[in-house]
Amino acid sequence: MSTNDKASVLNMRNISKSFAGVSALKNVDFSVRGGEIHALLGANGAGKSTLMKILSGAYESDEGSIEIGDASFKFVSPADSKRAGIHCVYQEVDTSLVPHLTVSENIFLDRLATSKAGAWLRWGGLHEEAQAVLKRIGLTLSPRELVRDLTLSEKQLVLVARLLAENAKFVILDEPTAPLSLEEADKLFGIMTGLKDAGIGVIFISHRLPEVFRICDRITVMRDGEHVLTEDKSKIDASGVVRAMLGRSFEEEFPKLDAKIGEPVLKVEGLEAGRRVRGVNLEVKRGEIVAIVGLVGAGKTELSRVLFGADSSERGTVSVGGKPVNLRTPSDAVQAGIALVPEERRKEGILVRESVLHNLSLPLLKTISKLGFLSGRSERAYAAEQIEGLGIKTSSVSLQTAFLSGGNQQKVAIGKWMGTEADVYLFDEPTKGVDVGAKSDIFRIIGKLAQQGKGIVYLTCEFAEALGLADRILVMCDGAIVKTFNRGEATQEDLLYYASAGREELA
């Protein structure tokens, strides 16, 4: 390793960044050497992405400096950062590729797009050059193939080929393995090792600890916008990393209401849908809160959508209250007594341009109308009841929901289901983007629903919430339930461990 070669070390010093007064990064130091694979770890919201966006020029830092060797840089655009040899492969590969162009054209996109290329294209030469780059990373792919016909993993590799073609010195891989199968991930690791051998510094962001320990040389952990530690892989183990990621400042109070747990109300067997839901079994009893925890991309949202009929399943059965139900559309699910509070609140949970009144009554239009005519009185009465009962802060029922705060919008998204007499409530990340006060309101609402004998499925990547709220916790990883804990049995470390694809052999 060329650790002594000062020219190939990238240093980020004292980086601070805040958004609208909220601090996202506080005096973070981070360094990568050429020819190493450096893992950057942290829970969701720890500041990894913000730091990497500053490095790749997408954001400007408020304070701090970036140095490569002796040269100091200030990146104000992604182009600046690329010129300095820093390239990023984002998780959404499709945003960086042009689907209807060939592999060659995509690899040399930047060159073709600038005037450097000259007026005429030499197709033969272009394809030959592309072939050479593909060979360097050991990819057997025709450069003439269209990118839209490639698999996701191949698209990633085309992006890697592109940054090689542009002589990258440092490479950021933002959770590249999340959507990949094991074999595909193996292939990527081979290529990452190739980059490292070529003297390139690789920054690797991942939630899966086993692969981090397999492939990386050094590990940096961030938490709450701060740098916690940087260690050689040999000097730390998985549990040490988990402790560093979670910290100890996590004692949040959860109002847990006592509810009588009754007979099973939701039963799911062998549910399969695509690559993100693979054989899920699930049972929820009346009055029970079952949390399904997992990292981003574990398949929680997909599971909730399949259970609500929003996406179709390939196999498996769902029954509500003992009766098997056929969930082809959300309307079937509502009929069967299932309600979903979806993750993407502003896109799916509420209609932001419509009033609070119209949002709240949306699933109830049939109940509040006679011969097709809506009863304004029952509609307003229902809205008033929910605004009062859930504590929705709004100046008027006819206010557009867009003007409500995140927490109050979420209460509207919950409130609209209160009148449907559903037996099963699915909550997908209901506290995302919600302030602390509204959070405990939402926990209390969920607790009350359980007291009324509803079955609750609470899907979250916030482990502390699951521990505080749930009667049972199921850990989901790569589309399957990998572990079940009863209340009080698990710690955050346990949950993160199983959620990061840890199995017994690593314990």
Add this chain to the structure above:
Amino acid sequence: MKNRLLPFTFKYGALIFIGFVILFFSLRNEYFFTYNNITDILRSISIVTFVAIGVTISLTVDGFDLSVGSTVSLSTVITATMMVWYEMPLVVVLVVPLAVGAIVGLLNALLIVKIRIPDLLATLAVMYIVNGIHKTYTKGYSIYSNMPLSDGTTAPGVMSKEFLWIGQGKLFGVPFPVILMLLAVIAAHIFFKYTRWGRQMIMTGGNEEAARLSGLKVKRVRTLAYVASGVFAAIGGILFASRIGSGQIDAGAPMLMESVAAVFVGYSVFAAGRPNIIGTFFGAVLMGVLVNGLTMMNVQYYTNDIIKGAVLVLALAVTFIHLNRRKSG
């Protein structure tokens, strides 16, 4: 001061503008603001208003229907041939074109909702097909009473008196098509404001995925909207045949643009910023007033289009400046 004035302009600007236009023409020509001329204007816009109600409905579910103009044409000639070629009773004369309009709507819905072709492209294709059908059906001839047929004989039927009364008659001194139009506007307004199905359409158009995740059967709702659009275009066609007293080829060709213009001018009425029936009606009124007034002032006929286009641009500018301010604000 400025903070108060702007929202006021957005909200009532369109109505004030209509008021000014009417005032302007009234001052220029004493005949303009008379009962006869006002009812004339209303009668002249009644057909476009029916088509525009259909366009409003399809736009409400966020779908553009380009095929309404050709549906008007098809419906007009079918109505006329029902009488002139086949001597059908009045009920059949009215029901057949309505059914054909509904079928065109179903075809649109099939392409857009089921096969998922983007709305503009699907209805563009259907526009061509329907246009071709109406010309093939009539072999390119306009249909009129006792018209000569290709085999040398004359057609047996005539446009019936009762039928012509629909488009030309008067009830209590008001032209019957105006009464029909006002009833349709009121009914459609009530539909959107006070019925479950109207609300479902508005919500589906607002955000289809969120509506679907609230348990609405959005596919059915969108299908119904396209069918309604076809049916209203067909009513426009029937009225056209009745008003003219014959089945003109390409009668609906200008209807598409006129009705779409009315709907988009309607966006700016009361700062709705979205398709709405009352706005559509005022949009149609504005267009009718402009044509009528300009004709009285002997402005060249083709110049009307320039002025109508400019008014549409103005209305759209006001609407979207307002919407974008609200979004960023």
